[in-house]
Amino acid sequence: MSEQRLIDMHVHSDNSPDGIHSPMYICECAVRNNLGAIAITDHCEVDKFFSEKFNNMVFNSFFECSKARSAFEGELLVLIGLEIGQPLSNKSLADKIISHHSYDFVLGSIHTPDGFDKDIKEIEYDRINVYKFMENYFSQLTEIAKWDGCDALAHITCPMRRIQGKYKIDFDYSRIKSVTDELLKTMISYGKALEINTSGLRQNIGRTMPDVNIIKRYRELGGKLLTIGSDAHNANDCGKGIREGLDIARACGFDKITFYVNREILELEI
Numbered sequence: 001m002s003e004q005r006l007i008d009m010h011v012h013s014d015n016s017p018d019g020i021h022s023p024m025y026i027c028e029c030a031v032r033n034n035l036g037a038i039a040i041t042d043h044c045e046v047d048k049f050f051s052e053k054f055n056n057m058v059f060n061s062f063f064e065c066s067k068a069r070s071a072f073e074g075e076l077l078v079l080i081g082l083e084i085g086q087p088l089s090n091k092s093l094a095d096k097i098i099s100h101h102s103y104d105f106v107l108g109s110i111h112t113p114d115g116f117d118k119d120i121k122e123i124e125y126d127r128i129n130v131y132k133f134m135e136n137y138f139s140q141l142t143e144i145a146k147w148d149g150c151d152a153l154a155h156i157t158c159p160m161r162r163i164q165g166k167y168k169i170d171f172d173y174s175r176i177k178s179v180t181d182e183l184l185k186t187m188i189s190y191g192k193a194l195e196i197n198t199s200g201l202r203q204n205i206g207r208t209m210p211d212v213n214i215i216k217r218y219r220e221l222g223g224k225l226l227t228i229g230s231d232a233h234n235a236n237d238c239g240k241g242i243r244e245g246l247d248i249a250r251a252c253g254f255d256k257i258t259f260y261v262n263r264e265i266l267e268l269e270i
């Protein structure tokens with residue numbers, strides 16, 4: 001596969017609260033890193049849409065990404081995306097948000113699980129039953145998989161960054177197998193792509209989210225749609241881990257990866 005064909009389907013700009021760089025600078029770096037396409041998927045937390053000014057950030061993100069798309073035409077394909085968190089906390093608002101602009105790609109995710117008033121990064125996992133927690137988390141993702149507003153689910157094992165990475169809890173996935181299968185089967189039947197999120201490779205968990213066993217299982221169950229994203233919040237991380245993600249995809253039996261233009265599925269042989 002030529003270097004030009006690398007695609008990073010999950011990048012944040014400074015229109016995300018935790019993003020550092022402007023869309024234009026990110027695109028400059030992406031060209032320098034020999035990427036062929038990137039999707040800028042700024043955060044939109046539906047439960048905090050007005051209170052934390054996501055309404056303004058989402059507007060600015062779309063506007064600036066559209067400008068970057070024109071500026072980099074012929075050099076880099078700039079896909080305009082959104083990472084929509086907790087969409088089912090207010091489904092009618094979420095539907096309105098994604099139909100307000102014409103996005104190329106929408107990632108669904110959960111950062112603040114139902115029943116918690118804090119981000120998954122801040123939960124004290126040594127004080128809760130992590131198996132119950134993950135079952136709940138996967139059940140909530142299963143409902144998002146049924147929503148037609150998103151194309152793929154982001155970092156489906158995100159809490160593991162803390163559970164395994166920080167709290168060093170030896171998590172046994174076989175204990176949540178039926179809920180995991182239910183999530184993967186629902187994603188498959190509703191045509192939702194699984195994301196290989198490579199940010200874990202840069203953090204102390206040291207592996208992708210989800211890890212290989214779940215990617216393999218998605219494939220075994222008939223899953224065909226796979227996106228790969230760095231989840232970069234910094235232009236220098238844009239494209240990081242995409243090659244490793246491709247190696248994992250091939251090792252799990254995939255011969256194509258997926259990207260989206262105007263929310264239509266496009267596939268690229270790997």
Ligand SMILES: [Zn+2]
Pocket residue numbers: 083109111154155
């Ligand atoms: Zn996220």
Ligand SMILES: [Zn+2]
Pocket residue numbers: 010012083154231
């Ligand atoms: Zn993200």
